[in-house]
Amino acid sequence: MPPKIGINGYGTIGKRVADAVAAQDDMRLAGVAKTKPDFEAKLAVRKGYAVYAANKDALAKFEKAGIKAAGILDDLVREVDLVVDCTPEDSGYKPLYEKAGVKAIWQGGEEHSLTNLSFNAAANYADCLGAPFVRVPSCNTTGLIRTLYPLDAHVGVEKVLAVMVRRATDPGDSKKGPINAIEPELEMPSHHGPDVQSVLPDLDIHTIAVKVPTTIMHLHTLAVDLKKSADATQILDVWKRFPRITLVSGGDGVKSTAQIMEMARDLSRSRSDLYEIAVWRDGVHVVDGKRLYYFQAVHQESDVVPENIDAIRAMLELEKDGRKSMEKTDRSLGIGIAK
Numbered sequence: 001m002p003p004k005i006g007i008n009g010y011g012t013i014g015k016r017v018a019d020a021v022a023a024q025d026d027m028r029l030a031g032v033a034k035t036k037p038d039f040e041a042k043l044a045v046r047k048g049y050a051v052y053a054a055n056k057d058a059l060a061k062f063e064k065a066g067i068k069a070a071g072i073l074d075d076l077v078r079e080v081d082l083v084v085d086c087t088p089e090d091s092g093y094k095p096l097y098e099k100a101g102v103k104a105i106w107q108g109g110e111e112h113s114l115t116n117l118s119f120n121a122a123a124n125y126a127d128c129l130g131a132p133f134v135r136v137p138s139c140n141t142t143g144l145i146r147t148l149y150p151l152d153a154h155v156g157v158e159k160v161l162a163v164m165v166r167r168a169t170d171p172g173d174s175k176k177g178p179i180n181a182i183e184p185e186l187e188m189p190s191h192h193g194p195d196v197q198s199v200l201p202d203l204d205i206h207t208i209a210v211k212v213p214t215t216i217m218h219l220h221t222l223a224v225d226l227k228k229s230a231d232a233t234q235i236l237d238v239w240k241r242f243p244r245i246t247l248v249s250g251g252d253g254v255k256s257t258a259q260i261m262e263m264a265r266d267l268s269r270s271r272s273d274l275y276e277i278a279v280w281r282d283g284v285h286v287v288d289g290k291r292l293y294y295f296q297a298v299h300q301e302s303d304v305v306p307e308n309i310d311a312i313r314a315m316l317e318l319e320k321d322g323r324k325s326m327e328k329t330d331r332s333l334g335i336g337i338a339k
């Protein structure tokens with residue numbers, strides 16, 4: 001019988017991870033836990049997912065709203081082999097999972113210190129085999145690791161400066177901003193640099209972040225000092241050997257994040273998600289042999305989803321080989337568009 005997976009927190013990330021778990025043949029979605037009996041809860045019921053209320057108070061609200069809950073979070077946690085916690089940061093469920101003796105994955109809103117193990121399938125799958133608690137870093141951090149790890153492994157990276165232009169909020173959110181301003185993150189480095197080092201501890205990286213009024217993607221500008229000389233073609237060849245990186249071209253009309261999201265819609269992916277990091281092929285420049293510049297775009301709502309699936313496989317030791325897990329996940333999600 002495949003292991004049972006529960007999802008705690010059914011928002012932007014939780015609902016995507018739930019669908020991705022349901023698409024695998026070596027794990028089973030046991031249910032999802034939610035605080036509110038809102039439209040997302042109703043749609044989860046329509047999909048046939050077992051919906052659990054976060055606690056007894058929430059259960060009463062579910063009953064009042066006419067949603068038949070399968071129980072409360074504690075019931076779900078007792079039933080499963082692993083919980084993917086997709087609640088907002090600091091929701092504080094670790095003691096519950098520890099008490100139940102259940103494995104758990106958290107998302108990037110949490111600190112690395114919660115698990116002391118942060119995951120990226122290409123970079124450190126083997127380190128997470130059998131682990132009880134793992135964190136999948138944020139969308140931006142995952143995006144940085146996706147392209148920097150291959151460069152470091154195959155060319156060598158001396159130093160990185162990454163400037164991140166961050167989306168203000170997600171498309172489904174009407175509360176956060178800015179809506180008419182550009183907001184620099186005054187902390188230096190932004191938390192993303194140390195976060196990348198939670199997976200790649202030896203990478204010398206400095207990050208700067210700015211928030212802008214868009215909801216669809218983040219855009220990263222990177223300046224990388226390489227250890228060995230390489231030209232743009234060699235750099236692109238390195239990325240072509242790695243999954244979850246897709247090359248786009250300004251020459252083909254992909255001038256901005258708007259066209260990248262249009263491309264994702266044209267691919268008919270679930271929710272128009274783009275799990276891959278999109279790198280502009282014609283935005284890759286090498287100066288004096290060793291200074292590389294490039295741009296990449298990150299679909300914040302979905303790039304961490306395949307990482308969560310691989311983290312489940314590593315922690316439950318369903319597959320020892322990270323590359324094979326990634327291939328399996330990618331097949332199930334339709335990842336692997338033409339480079």
Ligand code: NAD
Pocket residue numbers: 008009010011012013014033034035036054086087088089091107108109110137138139170300301304
């Ligand atoms: P979200 O607000 O869209 O969803 C959170 C869900 O958890 C909601 O369904 C909410 O009702 C529920 N919830 C709130 N408090 C809860 C509680 N105490 N117990 C149980 N459920 C509770 O948030 P999100 O964007 O999906 O973020 C979840 C995590 O994923 C955070 O750590 C975040 O930093 C991380 N993350 C978010 C993004 C993104 O772009 N949205 C990308 C990568 C990682």
